[in-house]
Amino acid sequence: DGGITQSPKYLFRKEGQNVTLSCEQNLNHDAMYWYRQDPGQGLRLIYYSQIVNDFQKGDIAEGYSVSREKKESFPLTVTSAQKNPTAFYLCASSFPRGTYTGELFFGEGSRLTVL
Amino acid sequence: AQSVSQHNHHVILSEAASLELGCNYSYGGTVNLFWYVQYPGQHLQLLLKYFSGDPLVKGIKGFEAEFIKSKFSFNLRKPSVQWSDTAEYFCAVKLTGGGNKLTFGTGTQLKVEL
Numbered sequence: 001d002g003g004i005t006q007s008p009k010y011l012f013r014k015e016g017q018n019v020t021l022s023c024e025q026n027l028n029h030d031a032m033y034w035y036r037q038d039p040g041q042g043l044r045l046i047y048y049s050q051i052v053n054d055f056q057k058g059d060i061a062e063g064y065s066v067s068r069e070k071k072e073s074f075p076l077t078v079t080s081a082q083k084n085p086t087a088f089y090l091c092a093s094s095f096p097r098g099t100y101t102g103e104l105f106f107g108e109g110s111r112l113t114v115l
Numbered sequence: 116a117q118s119v120s121q122h123n124h125h126v127i128l129s130e131a132a133s134l135e136l137g138c139n140y141s142y143g144g145t146v147n148l149f150w151y152v153q154y155p156g157q158h159l160q161l162l163l164k165y166f167s168g169d170p171l172v173k174g175i176k177g178f179e180a181e182f183i184k185s186k187f188s189f190n191l192r193k194p195s196v197q198w199s200d201t202a203e204y205f206c207a208v209k210l211t212g213g214g215n216k217l218t219f220g221t222g223t224q225l226k227v228e229l
Contacts (some may be wrong), residue, residue, distance in 0.1 A: 016159070016167075031215045033216075035219075040124065041221055042119075042121075042205060042220050042221035042222045043159075043205065043219040043222075044219075045216060045217075045218070048216060050215060053129075058216070060219075090159065092159075093125060094215050102147050102209055102217075103149075103161045104151075104159075104166050104217060106158045106159040106160070108158045109158070
């Protein structure tokens with residue numbers, strides 16, 4: 001089945017450790033996104049990438065890093081510089097450039113808890 | 116910067132009641148508007164969208180939304196809710212020509228009681 005796979009689903013880490021969340025899609029989408037979801041704050045954009053080897057900061061990029069070496073993959077690293085990393089992280093993708101319909105396709109999310 | 120406001124954070128309704136969830140955005144230019152829904156334990160999915168044309172748009176599961184440009188609003192409605200509509204609802208805005216970046220509201224948690 002086509003879709004977006006995020007892993008791991010749950011992750012526990014100690015404070016000060018970097019963690020990397022995986023996001024893979026087989027929808028042949030050019031654009032991929034990382035959002036953070038916190039109760040009462042909705043979804044906030046961390047980073048997005050419209051094409052391979054290119055990405056832009058979103059609204060809350062500080063303390064995060066990404067790479068886009070392959071079309072299918074857009075991993076997110078939560079670094080020790082992120083002051084409040086405990087959250088639910090959502091990866092999404094959208095149709096190729098030029099055929100954008102506005103619809104984002106989301107993965108099931110990764111819940112990170114920093115102890 | 117653009118922003119999206121959803122004033123109802125928690126809504127509780129009985130089955131068969133009518134629903135209206137508010138969404139206002141702050142941007143004077145041309146926008147595309149969306150409602151997404153997140154059912155318990157499921158991933159976010161698109162409910163409906165407005166790009167242009169008829170300001171009253173219909174989505175899945177009997178939902179509709181009306182774009183009122185003068186009020187910068189895109190409220191979601193359903194005439195008669197069901198228990199299965201219990202979910203969190205998010206309004207989102209995209210600037211036309213602004214790439215594929217969506218700005219989401221804070222969400223409204225809807226609980227429908229039997």
